[in-house]
Amino acid sequence: MAQAGDLITCVTAYDATYAYWIGQAGVDMILVGDSLGMVVQGHASTLPVTVNDMVYHTQLVQRGNDQAWCIADMPFMSDCTLEKSLETAARLMKEGGANMVKLEGGQRVLPMVSTFSQLGIPVCGHLGLLPQSVQKHGYKVQGRDEVSAAVLLADALALQAAGAEMLVLECVPSALAKKITQQLSIPIIGIGSGSGTSGQVLVLHDILGVTVGKAPKFSKNFLAQSGSIQSALQSYVADVKSGSFPAPCHEVG
Ligand code: KIV
Secondary structure, eight states, rough: TTTTTTTTEEEEOOSHHHHHHHHTTSEEEEEOOHHHHHTOOOOSTTTTTOOOHHHHHHHHHHHHHHHSEEEEEEOOOTTTSHHHHHHHHHHHHHHHOOOOEEEEEGGGGHHHHHHHHHHOOEEEEEEEEEEEEEEHHOOOOOOOSSSHHHHHHHHHHHHHHHHHOEEESSSOOOOHHHHHHOOOSSSSSSSOSSSSSSEEOOOOHHTTOOOOOOOTTOOOOTTTSSSSSSHHHHHHHHHHHHHHHHOOGGGOO
């Protein structure tokens, strides 16, 4: 799809019913995000999410999902050693039924990405704002200065070389996200990173305008102008596919 210029859509889901309707709306990929720690479990961050939580929610999603590619997040500290990360990825695929696993970070995760790739485990990287590193870096736009932008590009290229087959770029200036997309051959899925990527991902609760507290500036409440959850999801797909979402007003830096 990325090579054909067909913009890719992704939405987070955590249960069977939403997974079903997300698929019916024509969303290409479902991310069982560890954002479930915040939007489902009510924690202040994603850090408390366990591997059991991720396996359980991936199972729920896969019971309702009959068409979208399903990516499951490796939760905080489940990838801190190669052995642990292999156990986690195996559980997410064998018990959860995920098609792909996603892990946060650059240089640190290269050995995991390379081993997964050799074992036939499709892997998605995640660079930019890393919610699992919030205690160290905060929820801040990443790659604003020249040095950090160069590190992000180098990390993206290294992940691709190690075998990553997709990359999520979160809260990166749109010009940098576009440059990374142009320099890599794998699909780059943006969130808060402008419109120059191969596709977009949003958290379901932001799309439906039910986020507790302030919704991120880069998100859009698609339910506000739709009569139903189903048509809100269809509008999200139509707007991403046509390039009208994200608009310049959704850019973060
Ligand atoms: O956990 C999640 O929902 C994510 C997205 C924000 C990309 O990783």
